[in-house]
Amino acid sequence: MSATLPHVPPGSLIDGWQVSKPLGDGGFAFVFLGEKNGSQRAIKVAQHRESSGDPKQTHVRTLRELTALLMLDHPHIVRPQGYGLAESGNLYLALDYVDGWTLAEWAERKHPTVREILGVFEKIAGALAYMHRRGVLHRDLKLSNVLIRKSDGEPVIIDFSCATYTLAEDLTDGGLPPGTDRYRAPEQFKFLREHKDEHRARYAFQVADEIFAVGVMLHELLTDPRPTEFRPRFDLNSPALPPPPPRLANARVPAALSDLVENILARDPKGRPVDTEALRRELADLRAERSAEYDVPAHPPAEQRHGGTTPAALAVPSSPQSLKRHVALMERALRAGSWLAGVVCLVALVMAAALWRSSGSAPGGPAGSRDAAAPRPPPATTHSPPTETSPPAMTPAGPSFVKVPGPAIAAAPKEGSALKTPVPEASSPGRAPRLPKKSVAAIECASLSLVAALAAGCPGAQIRPEAFTCPAGAEEAMREQLHWKEGDSFSLQLDDRQASFDNVWFTAGAEVVGVVPKGVSDDRQDAVAPRGTRFYGKAYYLSDKMGRADGPALVIRYDRVKLPGQEEYPICFVHEGTVVAFKDGRVKASNRGSGTVVDRWP
Known part of the structure; x- marks a missing residue:
């Protein structure tokens, strides 16, 4: 049985590769920068996932990743350079080392223009089209799994841990394939709802799912000035609400590009581009547009340095x-x-x-609006970004936000009365009239x-959570690996990033990281959720108008857990606590409490 790889300090050897530094770790592997004979490689060492129920899958999954990579040879896809056994007995892959930024880091550091973003995504779509023609599906496309090489600015798709290919064996016990929930297409969650009582039902991942993930990546880069920040975001795969058009969130996004992103994120897979080659052509056509609005940074660099709008x-x-x-x-x-x-x-x-x-x-209404007064941009002559970051006259300037101390009700005018409209004050040339x-x-x-x-x-x-089934694989992981029982109650600090014993503010819809602190004396918890266990989830607010007889509540759904020295597992664990105050989408409540193991989100 393969052991989970312990911490490997710099200078250690992995089958002759000298470890320089860790590059990251995920659910399936640890990755290190290794050096041997003057060559640098990313050394990816498999780690055993207890939730798989089969220790042999440690090697099987890594061999499947290697097989998928050996089927591919493309400049925008990471290449394998060898494999072997680490001293722990775990299989490792030696891959091209890409010295670069993730897509999110690149967007914040380099302040790319809309045209430059389109160029990167055109190449990503081209690599995916090549991959799909060979029957390989990545299944975990996201901003952190595409690197922009620092030396030449070229994108490289990495991390094929979740990849599959034609006739590959199914290694997943849950209804959905491995992946990241935020980037899943909405039809995957629809499948879970429709087959929740069918234990053997498995979702068949399609090219349309891959295209949707590309749409999420593109939407995030176009609408979020600081995509690396850890904060709540609109769920783009909500079954009820379509995502906001990028142009609505960021006036710098050209209308044609905004429309394309909406198509890529269509709820019905038939509304998306038919395949990744068709997507590549559409991106290429937009990149070739001569309009100057494609040659301004997608976000003002000042916003990316000092916080978004x-x-x-x-x-x-x-x-x-x-x-x-x-x-x-x-x-x-x-x-x-x-x-x-x-x-x-x-x-x-x-x-x-x-x-x-x-x-x-x-x-x-009165003339003199910004749309009318703004000068027309000159024709584009270069693809390099201008020195000034203000966009050409595409849409009105960004809106302002009014902070509100509490809810307010506007009184309707009495019947028969009229609202008088004063004439705006005169303003200096080039400015919009002052109201x-x-x-x-x-x-x-x-x-x-x-x-x-x-x-x-x-x-x-995201205030009220919807009733829904637990994450894929949670029931089995809680029963077989964690040895939790429905109704088990564990004490924890609800959010490790805030003061331990105080009443603190939780943002409705935001991610929280709970932790089991010192001093927990319950023998049962000490055995199955000991000190240092970390819980990952989201906070919600339920008011007394949402069917709650006991008054408003803070609800936190924890859907992942990591015990000390172990890997992450999917879970269904819920905290429900008393609310001290609610204001502007934030909930004030105690940061200490307990949660309960459930078999379904309440």
Whole structure:
């Protein structure tokens, strides 16, 4: 039986390869930078996954990864350079060492233009098309599994731990193949719901799933100035709500590119490009566009260094055009079936529209808007980014956000009364007209309506969790490897990054990392969830209007656990605690509590 590889300090040897530094570790392997005879390689040593139920899979899975890589020879796909046995008895692969940044790091460090991002994704799609023609599927595409080589800026797809190929043996016991949930296509979760009672049901991963993952990557780079930051994000594979168009979140995204990303992320696989070669051609066509809007950085570098802008879903629409885009997004939500959230959001937006009209900013209003006043950009003559980062006149400038101390209700005007529209003050040439105080108040009121709507369940606010089955493989892992029983209760510090005993603020929808602290004296917990055990999950807020007789609650769903010296396992573990306060999408509650092992999310 293969042993799990212990910590390997620099200078150690792995089958003659001298370890320089660790490069990372995941569910299936540890990766080190190794040197031998003047050559540098990424040494990937398999680690045993107890959840597999079969220690032989340690080698079988690594051999399958090696087989998949040996079928491929492409400049944008990592190449194998050998294999062998580590001193621990575990199989290792020697791979090309790519000295580079992940896609997320590259976006933050290099401030690429839209055209440069398209060029990278065109090459990624080309590599995937080559891979798919040979019957290989990666199955875990994400920002961290594509590196941009520092020496030449070329992308390289790495980490084929989850890859499969035609006629390969199925090594997964759960309903879904291995992968990262955020990048899974929505049809995978639909499959789980429809086959939750069929123990042997297995989802057949398709090229359409791979294309969806590319769409998630592209959406994240175009809409998030700081994609490496650990914070809550809109779930792009929600079965109820379609993802917001990239152009709605970032005015620098050209309309044609925004439309393409929406197609790639279509809920129906038939709405996506037919294959990765078709996707590559569409990306190439956009990259060849001569418009200057493709040659500005996708995000202002200042935002990427000092923090991103307000998420579009929380922003006040800055123009009638922006408001129309918000309304269109909510209408799609209604068509997608999330009628309650859509209705609430549309009501808020109708209020905002009325207030926009009252402020004189409706279509056909006073001339002198930014759209009309902005100069036309000169024709593009080079692909290099300009020294200044402000975009050409594509859409209005970014919206401002009004912080709200609590919910507010706007009183409707009395019947028969009219809202008077004051004339905007004159402004200096080149500036948009300044709105009078009453108009500003109207816009702020509209923002309050939007924030209130978000708290009721509009896009971007993950407040209430949906009832759903546990993660794939959780039931077996809890029973066979962790020896947990349904109803087991364990004490923990709910979020290790905050003060241990205090009441602290949790952001609804944000990730939390719990830990079992010192001083736990329960023998049962000490045996199966000892001190240092780490729980990974998300925080939610349930109000007393959501069917709770005991008042509002903080709910944390932990779906992964890592015991000291062991690997991660999928779990179903829930904490439910009393809320001290709720404000602006954040929940104040005690950071100490207990959780319960369940067989289904409540």
